[in-house]
Amino acid sequence: MYDNGYNPEPKWKEECGVYGVYSHTEDVSGLTYLGLYALQHRGQESAGIAITDGAWMDVTRGMGLVNEVFRHQVPHMENQCIAVGHVRYSTTGSSLLANTQPLLVNYAGGKIALAHNGNLTNAAEIRHELEQQGTIFQTSIDSEVIVNLIARSHKETIEERIIESLKMVKGCYCLTIMTEDKLIGARDPQGFRPLCLGKTEEGSWILSSETCGLDVVGAEFVRDVLPGEMVVIDKDGLKSYPFATDEKKAGCIFEYIYFARPDSVxxxxxxxxxxxxxxxxxxxxxxxxxxxxxxxxxxxxxxxxxxxxxxxxxxxxxxxxxxxxxxxxxxxxxxxxxxxxxxxxxxxxxxxxxxxxxxxxxxxxxxxxxxxxxxxxxxxxxxxxxxxxxxxxxxxxxxxxxxxxxxxxxxxxxxxxxxxxxxxxxxxxxxxxxxxxxxxxxxxKADDMCYACFNSAYPIEDGAKPAGNSKYVFEQRKC
Incomplete structure (x- = not known):
């Protein structure tokens, strides 16, 4: 699982790994680069890092492994204070440069960069509705649905915009989101995929798909982001926003069988x-x-x-x-x-x-x-x-x-x-x-895990993709 070689019968592939750093004392892009290296097993198709200095925002993305994408230089910006990163294996949308993450957008409320691990089961319906209202999509990945929902929200704060958007989507998502002054993490109500929180000795906050991404930068594990929770990190510290805590939990059992690195918790x-x-x-x-x-x-x-x-x-x-x-x-x-x-x-x-x-x-x-x-x-x-x-x-x-x-x-x-x-x-x-x-x-808890690939007991009502809905659903492709 942890090699770069071609597998003639591919194992099941996880969509991606996400990472985020908030710090006014350390090199946030350098830490993110190391974190993505540790999460490379979660996706080998593309990688990307977005950074901000509190005003400007930039993203570097490319096809290939982390060391290939950033072979010449890790992204840099004077006084950079927040970074989010992503490694991808595609489950919705082709393996194309246009579909690489993090996604960076400008909208009426400012700028955001978003990295997504998971799969939305109602993305096709939401995207169709948005397109009918005139929304233009630049990618064929379901993550862009979340970005557009956030941008179209009329709520006052970014926290309210994100929560409103997440309540509209179904399926699996772990997110790291960056604004000009905040690092935000969110995990779906079922907790399908992992997301954890750590802190370095210098006081930098870290979000990572797995604890191995904390270990590589010397960060101490603080806790897991809970299913149905959003955490926001800014100059005032960490705040928690539970937004859907009463849903049935359904962590993916295959994280423990195959996907996650053995040294993760x-x-x-x-x-x-x-x-x-x-x-x-x-x-x-x-x-x-x-x-x-x-x-x-x-x-x-x-x-x-x-x-x-x-x-x-x-x-x-x-x-x-x-x-x-x-x-x-x-x-x-x-x-x-x-x-x-x-x-x-x-x-x-x-x-x-x-x-x-x-x-x-x-x-x-x-x-x-x-x-x-x-x-x-x-x-x-x-x-x-x-x-x-x-x-x-x-x-x-x-x-x-x-x-x-x-x-x-x-x-x-x-x-x-x-x-x-x-x-x-x-x-x-x-x-x-x-x-x-x-x-x-x-x-x-045995009842808090998903075993659907073994017994077809899908945990989300109407959560299985309709017949014919492939990973290329937004590309009008049949294969």
Whole structure:
């Protein structure tokens, strides 16, 4: 998950990571650059940083990784005091320069820059209404809907404008917003995606999608932004504006399975500890026996170590990942895609030859890559391959900020576990149960999490995208 290489069968992709800094003593753009670097795993398509000195506002955005976009220079402005940053993986709108964030706009109330992590489920309806009223859109991303709602609001203060706008949208959003004199963070009422608050020794305030973005700049974790809360940071300090606290909570369980960095803590739950416990629970549920436990690196590694700890079977490095495949290595034919798997992963023959192997991974989406890895292990001499997955079968798409396949492309939507086992060629296959998964996040309330990708229990009423509503809904495209 944390490499830049091409994955021929992409894992589920999170839309983005957001970051914000308020400081009159430190280099806000430099801190934001470091924070985005720490959040790079949340989006690799584009990056951007907007800054202000209290009067002027500027934004630098580009396609590629953080170090590519800011290869020559990190944005700079004399007396800069606020910055917001963004790394993107697209779930609504194509991967184009025009769709990069933060969005910077001028309107009657002043200037704002906005960075958004998530997906709005009613964006199409709102956008249609705004277009009928004469609003012009410059992008094909749902984030621009929020910007226009804020600009069109007749409320007096920016806080009131934002809250009025957020009450009109549905779905998933974590926002960092910058005005000339305020840094603002907001999290949707369900709390689908994480957003936390930190503070440096010098007194700078930090907003970050994950706590790893605080650690990299030496900031102390203060607290999570609560679901349905907006926080405003200005010269007077921090103020909290709860705007929708009575909604049912629905944090994304996949943050703990796959998306977040293992060193992050989200809503009081250590991601590393959750994944380790998932591995232990897999060992208990499956009862699989073998000679060695290996992982599909890197996202399956923590669960694999948990499996080894619980089962007493040694964990070894049986697959090596090439971390130096360029991001543009995208091949058009199946034969070349097969070659890409071999370039990205390779089995260590001396480790797996003659061994019964237990292979741990975090999920199976379409199943094609899992099958190739199983064959790779057999070709390296493994006598048996038992596959353990640290999530339940993914049978339903997500509409809350993750770019997932349509349901017919999800292997668990059309095949039983036994049929999936046959498809990937494994000797055994076990998926972690939903009840087992719940045990692995003891610091979270089980009923406050979203499991819709496993059981189709979508937490927002009318919250699933209507049929045919793709990520290109604002581009009149069919694919």
């Amino acid at each position: 989200i809503d009081g739950q250590s991601v590393h500890e959750a994944r380790f416990q998932m591995g232990r629970e897999l060992a208990r549920e499956s009862g699989f026996k073998g000679d060695i436990v290996i992982s599909v690196p890197d996202s399956g590694t923590t669960a694999a170590t948990g499996f080894a700890y619980e089962s007493g079977i040694p964990f070894v490095e049986g697959l090596i990942k090439n971390r130096y495949i360029g991001r543009t290595f995208i091949q058009p034919t199946q034969k070349k895609r097969d070659t890409a798997v071999k370039l990205k992963l390779n089995a260590i023959r001396s480790v797996v030859e003659g061994k019964s192997v237990i292979m741990v991974d975090d999920s199976i989406v379409r199943g094609t890559t899992s099958g190739k890895i199983v064959r790779m292990l057999r070709n390296a001499g493994a006598t048996a391959v038992h596959v353990c997955i640290s999530s339940p079968p993914i049978g339903y798409p997500c509409f809350y900020g993750i770019d997932t396949s349509v349901r017919k492309e999800l292997i668990a939507a059309t095949k039983s576990v036994e049929e999936i086992r046959e498809f990937i060629g494994a000797d055994s296959l076990h998926f972690l149960s939903i009840e087992g998964l719940k045990k692995c996040v003891p610091n979270l």
